[in-house]
Amino acid sequence: MIILDKNAWDKKKRTKLSSLMVGDIFALKVDGGGYAFGRLAAKILGSFAAEFFDKIKTEPELSASEYQGLKAVVLPIEIDSYGLFDRKIEGDWRIIGRDAAYVYPNPDRRIFKIGVPQNFKYINMAGDWVDASSDFGDVPYLTTNGDYHVQEIIRTCTIEGSMRRVA
Numbered sequence: 001m002i003i004l005d006k007n008a009w010d011k012k013k014r015t016k017l018s019s020l021m022v023g024d025i026f027a028l029k030v031d032g033g034g035y036a037f038g039r040l041a042a043k044i045l046g047s048f049a050a051e052f053f054d055k056i057k058t059e060p061e062l063s064a065s066e067y068q069g070l071k072a073v074v075l076p077i078e079i080d081s082y083g084l085f086d087r088k089i090e091g092d093w094r095i096i097g098r099d100a101a102y103v104y105p106n107p108d109r110r111i112f113k114i115g116v117p118q119n120f121k122y123i124n125m126a127g128d129w130v131d132a133s134s135d136f137g138d139v140p141y142l143t144t145n146g147d148y149h150v151q152e153i154i155r156t157c158t159i160e161g162s163m164r165r166v167a
Helices: 064-068 081-086 147-160
Strands: 002-004 024-029 035-044 047-057 077-079 093-099 111-114 121-124
Touching: 002 064, 047 081, 047 147, 077 147, 081 093
Parallel strands: none
Antiparallel strands: 002 093, 024 035, 024 093, 035 047, 047 077, 111 121
């Protein structure tokens, strides 16, 4: 079941870390104006991996039909969920809804690495440690990304055309 609150942005400026859940849908203010949207895709080691969608709107709200038509523009990345939603250290990110039935497809296929080159450990989005003897190719580090890094991703996606501004 998808719950989107049209007035959620104004109702709740902050969400405690303990209240965040996989499937939460959020809006964030974009540098240069407008709002981008994303969803908490998985919980990994106490933080969340988030995916970001292909629309930037002038208002921080989505209808159910708009939500259904959104497409993720990048693979999920780990975000500083505590700093962005709870403590509000940087940026303006707010939960605007929840997709309670959401499950990231194939969470075992999205791998992150932790550690140093001689001693990498690998973890997938399901939170399972993965055998290090496998060759995963170019695997991103599991590192928290704040508003600055996400704004860079949004700028890049806008320039490439995978993210578009709509009314």
